[in-house]
Amino acid sequence: MGKIIGIDLGTTNSCVAILEGGVPKVIANSEGANTTPSVVGYTEGGETLVGQIAKRQAVTNPEKTIHESKRLIGRKFSSKEVQEFIKVAPFKIVEMKNGDAGIEVKGKVYSPQEISAQVLMKMKKTAEDYLGQPVTEAVVTVPAYFDDLQRQATKDAGRIAGLDVKRIINEPTAAALAYGLDKKKDMKIAVFDLGGGTFDISILEIGDGVFEVKATNGDTFLGGGNFDQKLIDYLADEFKKENGIDLRKDKMALQRLKEAAEKAKHELSSSTETTVNLPFITADASGPKHLNVTISRAKFEALVDDLIQKMVAPCETCIKDSGFTKAEINEVILVGGMIRMPKVQQKVKEIFGKEPSKGVNPDEVVAVGAAIQGGVLQGEVKDVLLLDVTPLSLGIETLGGVFTKLIEKNTTIPAKKSQVFSTASDNQTAVTINVLQGEREFAADNRPLGRFDLVGIPSAPRGMPQVEVTFDIDANGIVNVQAKDLGTGKEQKIQITPSSGLNEEEIKRMVADADKHRSEDENRKKVVTARNELDGLTYSVEKTLKENESKVDAAVKSELEAAIATAKTALESNNADTMKSALEGVQKASNKMAEQLYKQAGPAGTQPGAEGAGQAHGNGHGNGANGSEETTQKTDAGGDDVIDADFKEL
Amino acid sequence: MISDSSTNSSEPADNSAIEGDSDRTPTNGIPSPAAAAEELQLKLQESEKKYLYLYSEFENFRRRIERDRLDYIKFGHEGFLKELLQVLDNFERALAHAKSLGGEKGSPLALVVQGIEMIHYQFAEALKAQGVTAVPSVGQKFDPTLHEAVGEEESKSEPGTIVKEMQKGYQLHGRLLRPARVVVAKK
Numbered sequence: 001m002g003k004i005i006g007i008d009l010g011t012t013n014s015c016v017a018i019l020e021g022g023v024p025k026v027i028a029n030s031e032g033a034n035t036t037p038s039v040v041g042y043t044e045g046g047e048t049l050v051g052q053i054a055k056r057q058a059v060t061n062p063e064k065t066i067h068e069s070k071r072l073i074g075r076k077f078s079s080k081e082v083q084e085f086i087k088v089a090p091f092k093i094v095e096m097k098n099g100d101a102g103i104e105v106k107g108k109v110y111s112p113q114e115i116s117a118q119v120l121m122k123m124k125k126t127a128e129d130y131l132g133q134p135v136t137e138a139v140v141t142v143p144a145y146f147d148d149l150q151r152q153a154t155k156d157a158g159r160i161a162g163l164d165v166k167r168i169i170n171e172p173t174a175a176a177l178a179y180g181l182d183k184k185k186d187m188k189i190a191v192f193d194l195g196g197g198t199f200d201i202s203i204l205e206i207g208d209g210v211f212e213v214k215a216t217n218g219d220t221f222l223g224g225g226n227f228d229q230k231l232i233d234y235l236a237d238e239f240k241k242e243n244g245i246d247l248r249k250d251k252m253a254l255q256r257l258k259e260a261a262e263k264a265k266h267e268l269s270s271s272t273e274t275t276v277n278l279p280f281i282t283a284d285a286s287g288p289k290h291l292n293v294t295i296s297r298a299k300f301e302a303l304v305d306d307l308i309q310k311m312v313a314p315c316e317t318c319i320k321d322s323g324f325t326k327a328e329i330n331e332v333i334l335v336g337g338m339i340r341m342p343k344v345q346q347k348v349k350e351i352f353g354k355e356p357s358k359g360v361n362p363d364e365v366v367a368v369g370a371a372i373q374g375g376v377l378q379g380e381v382k383d384v385l386l387l388d389v390t391p392l393s394l395g396i397e398t399l400g401g402v403f404t405k406l407i408e409k410n411t412t413i414p415a416k417k418s419q420v421f422s423t424a425s426d427n428q429t430a431v432t433i434n435v436l437q438g439e440r441e442f443a444a445d446n447r448p449l450g451r452f453d454l455v456g457i458p459s460a461p462r463g464m465p466q467v468e469v470t471f472d473i474d475a476n477g478i479v480n481v482q483a484k485d486l487g488t489g490k491e492q493k494i495q496i497t498p499s500s501g502l503n504e505e506e507i508k509r510m511v512a513d514a515d516k517h518r519s520e521d522e523n524r525k526k527v528v529t530a531r532n533e534l535d536g537l538t539y540s541v542e543k544t545l546k547e548n549e550s551k552v553d554a555a556v557k558s559e560l561e562a563a564i565a566t567a568k569t570a571l572e573s574n575n576a577d578t579m580k581s582a583l584e585g586v587q588k589a590s591n592k593m594a595e596q597l598y599k600q601a602g603p604a605g606t607q608p609g610a611e612g613a614g615q616a617h618g619n620g621h622g623n624g625a626n627g628s629e630e631t632t633q634k635t636d637a638g639g640d641d642v643i644d645a646d647f648k649e650l
Numbered sequence: 651m652i653s654d655s656s657t658n659s660s661e662p663a664d665n666s667a668i669e670g671d672s673d674r675t676p677t678n679g680i681p682s683p684a685a686a687a688e689e690l691q692l693k694l695q696e697s698e699k700k701y702l703y704l705y706s707e708f709e710n711f712r713r714r715i716e717r718d719r720l721d722y723i724k725f726g727h728e729g730f731l732k733e734l735l736q737v738l739d740n741f742e743r744a745l746a747h748a749k750s751l752g753g754e755k756g757s758p759l760a761l762v763v764q765g766i767e768m769i770h771y772q773f774a775e776a777l778k779a780q781g782v783t784a785v786p787s788v789g790q791k792f793d794p795t796l797h798e799a800v801g802e803e804e805s806k807s808e809p810g811t812i813v814k815e816m817q818k819g820y821q822l823h824g825r826l827l828r829p830a831r832v833v834v835a836k837k
Contacts, residue, residue, distance in 0.1 A: 056797065375663075
């Protein structure tokens with residue numbers, strides 16, 4: 001079951017995309033670019049070059065480098081568009097036997113389908129290289145104004161390229177799909193497409209997933225290239241005024257100027273001013289010459305004003321032809337690189353009386369829409385839509401009232417996660433599992449979902465029992481929480497439907513709340529964590545000391561006792577720093593004790609002292625200084641704090 | 651008006667539905683145990699198929715991600731390098747001009763130019779260390795995978811040979827960063 005790829009077969013550039021796990025992905029070609037120039041070159045050596053490579057040799061091979069074949073596909077030789085194109089095309093356009101327009105290359109006549117097929121073949125290969133598997137099916141887009149002959153010719157081009165074109169869809173429709181508009185009911189939308197070389201405006205009506213094109217209009221010779229040219233001319237004219245040299249006459253200077261103008265145009269979309277900086281742009285007898293001009297956004301807008309005005313009439317006519325009023329049009333979506341210019345967006349807003357949508361990358365939106373259509377045909381989109389996410393984090397309450405998350409918010413479900421916890425006090429024989437939902441650091445601030453107890457835990461020092469808590473969310477969002485004593489095998493569980501009663505608003509509020517209280521929560525948590533740590537360490541060090549009193553000399557013993565006393569006082573305070581320094585004091589003293597214990601254990605392995613030391617280890621918690629390793633939960637980094645479940649009186 | 655057909659149509663499902671059989675035709679509206687089992691079996695098969703496809707898509711996806719990740723590590727600084735090359739272009743233009751004004755050997759100007767040349771060397775070495783190499787052009791046969799033709803000229807050289815380099819081209823670890831802009835001998 002291969003993938004159905006989506007191809008935007010454009011006049012100047014083409015783009016290919018697929019759905020990956022239900023999400024559209026534009027695929028980069030072998031040159032690393034997301035778009036491929038729709039250019040085909042036939043070399044002397046008999047090679048067929050496609051894309052950027054074909055463009056690079058165009059200057060040396062103008063009659064055999066074919067571009068914009070889309071202007072010819074499915075058209076008769078005698079048609080107006082073909083005749084207009086002949087005036088500017090450097091290659092030979094001829095009439096084929098059936099009256100269609102064709103291209104003559106060194107005596108051989110190619111149909112535009114064959115030329116476009118070369119581009120489609122490159123897009124096919126691009127997808128195959130990425131996927132690592134063959135591709136035989138595609139969805140290809142065409143302009144809404146294409147007639148049946150043009151559509152069939154495009155399908156034929158696909159066939160020649162080895163692609164079964166499952167569907168031909170309109171470019172504005174593809175754009176609407178990319179914006180997810182097919183999911184809304186009964187919409188009237190306008191698609192404003194200002195690309196590199198052409199301007200297209202379409203008005204569509206969507207109802208029950210069916211798209212109907214109501215009207216189209218545009219200007220086939222208005223695009224980003226025209227905007228660049230205005231800037232190039234301005235810069236060249238200014239330079240000529242100052243230096244008497246016309247940069248347009250110097251090929252290399254013109255090239256640099258072109259690139260700088262395009263770059264400046266981009267920058268003016270996000271800055272109000274930019275500097276075109278071209279040192280050593282040319283030279284004359286008096287030495288090298290530099291171009292350094294600052295252009296404001298306002299100046300650029302003034303330069304291209306007539307171009308922007310040209311967009312108004314086609315839009316007005318299209319609206320009229322659609323039969324809708326401006327107010328009836330629900331949404332305007334933007335396609336094509338040039339729409340990034342703020343003035344263009346402003347003009348669209350003026351014309352349609354509403355803010356346009358521009359969330360999807362305007363250069364790729366048509367290919368993305370085609371990929372989505374491919375996914376729908378394949379049934380992929382349907383399957384993936386069933387997956388949900390859990391909107392808020394889920395977890396339990398642990399020592400100190402802390403909320404310990406087990407499943408993070410926005411985790412795709414179904415999902416399962418386990419973690420091992422332990423007891424908070426010695427001889428604790430039951431644990432309470434308090435299940436909560438939310439983003440705050442402390443359980444009291446989150447939403448309780450349910451609680452249950454696991455009893456019958458054998459008496460043991462605190463921190464020793466191992467209770468595995470598992471959260472299991474099924475595809476419907478129902479949560480099963482289970483607690484299992486790994487020692488006895490006893491288990492207890494509870495089933496919850498967490499999202500019942502929570503709407504989108506409440507979820508948003510809880511997340512926002514967490515953000516608002518984040519630093520305050522974090523500080524509180526620091527205190528609690530420090531307290532837990534100090535308490536745990538003090539407890540185990542005290543225990544070790546008691547068990548090994550005889551082996552520890554008086555000096556170390558009194559140091560330890562002092563440190564423990566300081567720690568106990570620090571535990572009363574609510575100060576994380578106080579507790580931390582007390583912790584360090586206890587650790588230092590404990591290290592000295594450990595040193596002594598080991599020294600005694602080392603040389604005489606059979607001495608009672610050694611057994612004692614062994615016993616301390618056997619209990620698992622003798623090593624207070626290093627934190628209890630054995631019963632810590634399965635956390636990732638630096639997890640040597642034991643998280644103990646609270647004990648509630650039954 | 652042209653209309654697109656529904657986007658929700660999908661291709662017909664697998665032709666694995668089992669035809670009705672007199673044995674299994676329910677007589678009172680309740681499917682027989684055999685029919686029920688059959689239906690469950692079909693559902694199971696379909697679920698297993700879905701799972702396997704999803705799992706294999708996941709595996710493929712994982713492999714692609716890893717491949718892309720290694721690619722980013724190797725070529726991630728491509729964009730930055732391209733910007734830097736433009737600076738290098740201007741640096742070389744400036745250096746060429748400076749050299750032509752060079753002044754006598756040992757003069758302050760000549761010494762400054764020499765210093766700047768050394769900086770240029772440092773710059774080039776830094777790029778080389780990153781895996782950046784210049785594309786050979788003049789004298790080579792024009793190759794659109796490495797060069798971009800900006801013009802043609804009458805020349806004594808063999809047609810198709812590069813006679814002038816207008817802008818240097820560079821590769822990063824063998825991948826083209828930007829093509830050399832050249833003038834080619836006319837046919």
